[in-house]
Amino acid sequence: MEEAGGASILKIEDFLIATPQEAMHDLAAIQFKDELLRRLKETKVSGLVMNLGRIDVVDSFMGRTIGEIANSANLMGVEVAIIGLRPDVAITMVEMGISLGNVHPLLNLDLALEFLRNQRGGA
Amino acid sequence: MTEFPEEGVVEVEIREDFDIITARARARVFAESLGFGIVDQTRIATAVSEIARNALTHGGGGKAIIRASKDKKGLEIEIVDEGPGIPNLDRAMERGFPSKPGGLGLGLAGAKRLMDEFHIESKPGVGTKVTMRKRLPSRIRR
Numbered sequence: 001m002e003e004a005g006g007a008s009i010l011k012i013e014d015f016l017i018a019t020p021q022e023a024m025h026d027l028a029a030i031q032f033k034d035e036l037l038r039r040l041k042e043t044k045v046s047g048l049v050m051n052l053g054r055i056d057v058v059d060s061f062m063g064r065t066i067g068e069i070a071n072s073a074n075l076m077g078v079e080v081a082i083i084g085l086r087p088d089v090a091i092t093m094v095e096m097g098i099s100l101g102n103v104h105p106l107l108n109l110d111l112a113l114e115f116l117r118n119q120r121g122g123a
Numbered sequence: 124m125t126e127f128p129e130e131g132v133v134e135v136e137i138r139e140d141f142d143i144i145t146a147r148a149r150a151r152v153f154a155e156s157l158g159f160g161i162v163d164q165t166r167i168a169t170a171v172s173e174i175a176r177n178a179l180t181h182g183g184g185g186k187a188i189i190r191a192s193k194d195k196k197g198l199e200i201e202i203v204d205e206g207p208g209i210p211n212l213d214r215a216m217e218r219g220f221p222s223k224p225g226g227l228g229l230g231l232a233g234a235k236r237l238m239d240e241f242h243i244e245s246k247p248g249v250g251t252k253v254t255m256r257k258r259l260p261s262r263i264r265r
Contacts, residue, residue: 025143026143026176057165057172059230060229060230061172088161088162088164091165091166092162092169095236096233098233
């Protein structure tokens with residue numbers, strides 16, 4: 001496990017699981033993005049799970065940062081699943097018109113891993 | 124639930140990234156103390172986050188003032204900066220303007236949508252003041 005901008009990044013099977021910390025300030029979010037993309041390249045995984053369960057505010061900056069992570073990961077050939085988004089955060093994002101780019105929202109880690117395994121198998 | 128903090132005013136200086144987090148966290152706690160539910164707390168915290176960031180990145184820093192609204196029916200937040208001001212307010216309020224990343228558009232328009240009232244005054248060379256209010260659902264009002 002490694003800390004990146006206050007986030008944990010775990011490797012399991014052929015995937016990374018990244019959990020940003022609560023109340024990540026702007027610079028920490030950028031560090032998180034850079035570190036995560038670096039680790040995707042280094043570990044050559046086929047999938048990324050972003051666990052957003054600790055995040056209590058997704059504003060336009062955080063939304064854009066998560067979207068940039070997802071789109072960059074896609075370009076590197078990595079599928080991205082997100083889990084754990086709090087309902088109040090999801091409602092607020094929809095009302096603001098924030099979308100996260102090409103991510104697959106799933107209910108929990110089990111389903112996210114299953115999804116990513118199937119993506120890899122089907123490719 | 125705590126007493127309605129009629130005299131309570133929370134001020135947060137916005138000088139660096141981390142102050143945005145402080146401002147929105149204080150707004151969330153204040154909203155909770157007034158009886159706002161979790162979804163409204165998050166709407167308020169997100170709106171504060173957007174406007175505080177504008178004050179920092181476009182206004183060079185400023186201040187957030189959080190208080191119960193005068194009519195005691197909700198929460199009022201004022202965010203002021205002494206930056207260059209916003210030359211074309213109507214266009215800046217349009218969603219997606221300007222198209223460059225970090226632009227004001229999504230932030231201002233988004234914050235406005237999350238709150239019940241949203242006023243913005245901006246004078247070139249003087250600064251920008253945003254006043255936002257959220258009303259408590261009537262069943263919670265005292």
